[in-house]
Structure formats: C-alpha cells, structure tokens
Amino acid sequence: MILGRPTNLWLGLATAVVSGLTFVMLQAGVDAATVATAGAAITGILGAVILLVANQPPTLNAGDPYTVTTPSGFPNVEKVANTNTTPVPPVSDPIK
Numbered sequence: 001m002i003l004g005r006p007t008n009l010w011l012g013l014a015t016a017v018v019s020g021l022t023f024v025m026l027q028a029g030v031d032a033a034t035v036a037t038a039g040a041a042i043t044g045i046l047g048a049v050i051l052l053v054a055n056q057p058p059t060l061n062a063g064d065p066y067t068v069t070t071p072s073g074f075p076n077v078e079k080v081a082n083t084n085t086t087p088v089p090p091v092s093d094p095i096k
Contacts, residue, residue, distance in 0.1 A: 007054040014046040 002010050022039045026032065060066060060081040068077040 002050065002054050007050060010050045010054065011047060014050060015043060018043045018046070 001007070018039050021042075022035050025035045025038075062081050064081045066079055066081065068079055070076055
C-alpha cells in the first residue's frame with residue numbers, strides 16, 4: 001500500500017503514464033526502437049521503486065493486539081496477531 005492505494009493500482013498508473021509518453025514520442029517522430037528501449041527501462045525502474053516502497057515489513061509482530069473494523073451495526077472485534085506459525089488443518093466430522 002502506498003498512500004492508501006494498493007500496489008497494483010500504482011503499477012497500473014506507472015504503465016499508463018509510460019504508455020502515454022510512448023504515444024506522444026512516437027507521434028513526434030522519435031525512432032521506435034529508442035522509444036521502446038526507454039519505455040522499458042523507465043517502466044522497470046518505476047516498478048522496482050513502487051515495489052520497494054510498497055513492500056515494507058509488517059507493522060504487527062506476533063502477539064500484538066489489533067482491532068478489526070466491522071460494518072456499522074456490528075461491534076468491532078479485538079484480535080491478536082498470529083503467534084502460531086504452523087498452520088493447523090480444519091477438523092472435519094468423520095464419514096459414518
């Protein structure tokens with residue numbers, strides 16, 4: 001998340017901006033190979049920066065309490081960050 005928006009939206013914005021610049025540069029008569037090379041490099045750099053910013057470590061450690069906000073009319077729920085790192089499979093009723 002960056003400024004409250006998910007990473008895929010930021011990556012989409014970066015791709016759209018580079019695509020728009022590519023179109024403008026091609027209309028201006030710039031060589032297509034130069035435009036493609038520059039566009040690929042800029043898109044790669046922007047993608048790497050976005051992923052570095054968005055992929056920060058989690059803000060909760062195991063055992064930290066947090067609040068789950070529920071829809072209006074329902075009480076919010078207090079939870080604790082998972083302290084068990086081994087997943088436990090669900091138990092089902094045996095077939096009779």
